[in-house]
Structure formats: C-alpha cells, structure tokens
Amino acid sequence: xxxxxxxxxxxxxxxxxxxxxxxxxxxxxxxxxxxxxxxxxxxxxxxxxxxxxxxxxxxxxxxxxxxxxxxxxxxxxxxxxxxxxxxxxxxxxxxxxxxxxxxxxxxxxxxxxxxxxxxxxxxxxxxxxxxxxxxxxxxxxxxxxxxxxxxxxxxxxxxxxxxxxxxxxxxxxxxxxxxxxxxxxxxxxxxxxxxxxxxxxxxxxxxxxxxxxxxxxxxxxxxxxxxxxxxxxxx
Numbered sequence: 001x002x003x004x005x006x007x008x009x010x011x012x013x014x015x016x017x018x019x020x021x022x023x024x025x026x027x028x029x030x031x032x033x034x035x036x037x038x039x040x041x042x043x044x045x046x047x048x049x050x051x052x053x054x055x056x057x058x059x060x061x062x063x064x065x066x067x068x069x070x071x072x073x074x075x076x077x078x079x080x081x082x083x084x085x086x087x088x089x090x091x092x093x094x095x096x097x098x099x100x101x102x103x104x105x106x107x108x109x110x111x112x113x114x115x116x117x118x119x120x121x122x123x124x125x126x127x128x129x130x131x132x133x134x135x136x137x138x139x140x141x142x143x144x145x146x147x148x149x150x151x152x153x154x155x156x157x158x159x160x161x162x163x164x165x166x167x168x169x170x171x172x173x174x175x176x177x178x179x180x181x182x183x184x185x186x187x188x189x190x191x192x193x194x195x196x197x198x199x200x201x202x203x204x205x206x207x208x209x210x211x212x213x214x215x216x217x218x219x220x221x222x223x224x225x226x227x228x229x230x231x232x233x234x235x
Contacts, residue, residue, distance in 0.1 A: 015046070017047060018046070019046060020047050020120075024048045029122045029130070030129065033046065034120055035056060036118030036119075041060070045118070060211070061210075063202055066104040066119075067119040071106075078131070080131075081102050102127040104124075105130045105135060106121050107139040111151050181216065189226050189230065201216065203232075
C-alpha cells in the first residue's frame with residue numbers, strides 16, 4: 001500500500017500523516033502522531049489531525065513527554081493522567097489546556113539500518129482509554145510496518161553518503177533546521193552551550209504561547225531578535 005501511495009506525484013510528504021491516520025482507524029484511538037529524532041531534537045513528522053499535531057508540538061516545545069521516555073526505555077509505554085501529572089507537570093497542564101487527550105502511549109521505532117530513531121504516539125480522550133491495548137502486541141504488529149513504509153521507500157543521498165527518505169524534505173524537517181539556526185544564533189550571542197540556548201528558546205516560546213518552531217522561524221526570518229529572547233531570560 002505504501003509503495004503505491006508514494007508513487008503519486010506531489011504526495012510523498014503526506015506519508016507520515018497517512019500512517020498516523022491509519023493508526024487511529026486500525027486501533028480505535030483518539031489520535032496519533034509519528035516523530036523521529038534528528039540531531040538530538042524531536043521532529044514531529046505526521047499527525048492524525050490538528051489536535052494530535054498540537055500534542056506532538058508540545059513535546060518539542062517543552063522538551064519532555066511520552067516519546068522521549070519510550071525512546072529512553074526502548075520499549076512501549078503507556079501513561080495515565082496521574083502519571084503524566086507527576087512526571088511532566090508542565091506538559092500535562094498544557095495538554096489538558098489545549099487538547100482533549102488525557103492518556104498517552106508511545107511505541108519506539110528503532111530501525112537497525114538507518115541513522116534515525118522515532119516513535120508512534122497514541123492518544124486517548126479517556127484517562128483509561130489505552131488500558132486495554134496490549135502494547136507489546138500492538139507495537140510488534142504496527143511498528144515494523146510503519147518503519148518499513150518510512151525507511152524502505154526511495155532514498156536520497158545527503159552529505160557523506162548518508163541515505164535518508166525523500167519525504168524528509170517536508171516542512172517538519174525544514175522547521176527543525178530553523179531551530180538549529182536559532183540555537184546557533186543565541187549560542188554565539190551569549191556564549192552559551194547548545195542545551196542552554198535551546199532552554200532559553202523553549203522558555204521564550206512558553207511565555208509567549210508559541211511553539212518552538214514558531215520562535216525559531218521568526219528568528220531565522222529576522223522577525224524576532226535573539227537579543228530579545230536573552231533579555232527576557234534575565235527577568
């Protein structure tokens with residue numbers, strides 16, 4: 001199915017969204033998202049809808065959430081409202097404020113032959129809406145298929161001969177490059193480490209109810225000065 005889909009001109013960048021929507025249809029969950037790690041920063045690649053996209057972006061902007069824990073543990077994990085509130089109070093508060101989702105599950109994608117890892121996130125509106133999912137079985141059934149669709153499709157050669165999927169030319173990856181441009185700008189201006197510069201950008205995004213991508217894009221486009229970000233850091 002995936003190979004037939006990607007052969008349609010101009011639609012290759014939609015593949016991660018289609019896979020996320022398929023997870024909702026097949027598993028009966030309320031939402032789904034697919035992400036990968038690129039240069040140690042999470043990249044939301046596809047979402048089943050705008051609410052799922054919001055939940056995915058919250059993990060990037062706040063630098064915490066189910067995806068990172070599942071990747072660290074290298075196994076599927078499920079999180080109910082109480083667990084999320086205890087482990088990530090900021091993330092939980094924003095999820096409750098901005099989305100109807102109350103329970104999360106994250107299934108790590110750990111392909112062997114490509115320089116990338118990622119995760120499939122599943123969302124439920126009910127706090128116990130994911131309790132009946134047999135996560136290990138679900139992960140074994142869908143993750144290899146999703147990884148195959150994402151990483152076995154036609155690839156393009158990048159620097160040093162690295163081969164990455166053609167769909168990585170989508171907006172999500174472009175926006176992630178903006179983040180690193182913004183991080184570099186803040187680092188150079190204030191002589192900060194990469195982690196500290198990223199923390200300052202995340203803090204500014206949260207204070208102004210923006211996503212990390214939005215802040216980075218405005219800095220890259222010259223609409224927001226790194227100086228202003230640093231000024232607010234000292235308040």
